[in-house]
Amino acid sequence: MKTNKDDIKSYFDQEYIENKLGYKSSFEEHFDRNFQEWSYDLSLGDEIYITSEEQPRILSETDPYVTIKPGDFALLITYERLKLTKNVMAFISVRFKYKKQGLINISGFHVDPNYEGRIIFSVYNAGPHDILLKYKDPVFMIFFEELEGNVYKEKKGYNCIPSEMISEIKGQSxxxxxxxxxxxxxxxxxxxxxxxxxxxxxxxxxxxxxxx
CATH class of the missing domain: 1.20.5 (Single alpha-helices involved in coiled-coils or other helix-helix interfaces)
Known part of the structure; x- marks a missing residue:
């Protein structure tokens, strides 16, 4: 497992994050807030789709909150963008803070080597109550694992939630x-x-x- 802080920093698209943060903060400050020594807390991005709503929603500083109701499926995208190398993969999950409320990750649990892009989580509220999420709050976690060899196959990444993903889960549950x-x-x-x-x-x- 990778625990070196500088190594883990290199797996993020720092320029992309700096551009999103603007003048208010820096990648270093953002990274230090979410770095957990052996893992990193990924923040909620600006795009979200919930099955009980007709259209995807865009979160912002002025409209940062979203509620996932019991029984709803949702697509969530991370604030951060990854740039993994040929010999590093990652494991991802929803943070325990939200798991204990009933938020379950039903998408994949790993990220392939060479992946470049933001991560899309498909989640389900299996709990009895509404779950409130906030833009840029740490909702997910990731930790990195170094492989013995290199993987050369390129991996297509995402910068937004594609329409075909929305179509696949659209409709009332x-x-x-x-x-x-x-x-x-x-x-x-x-x-x-x-x-x-x-x-x-x-x-x-x-x-x-x-x-x-």
């Missing part, structure tokens, strides 16, 4: 909560109409007895 609501409505209807039916039957029996 069926959740346990939604099914529970449907069952409750069905039970209520059965009780209501069942009670009416019993009352009608009792009235008919009463009429028949009187006429007899």
């Amino acid at each position: 069926i959740t346990l909560a939604k099914n529970h609501q449907k069952i409750e409505k069905l039970e209520y209807a059965m009780k209501l109409y069942g009670g009416i039916g019993v009352a009608i039957m009792a009235a008919l029996i009463g009429i028949l007895l009187k006429s007899g």
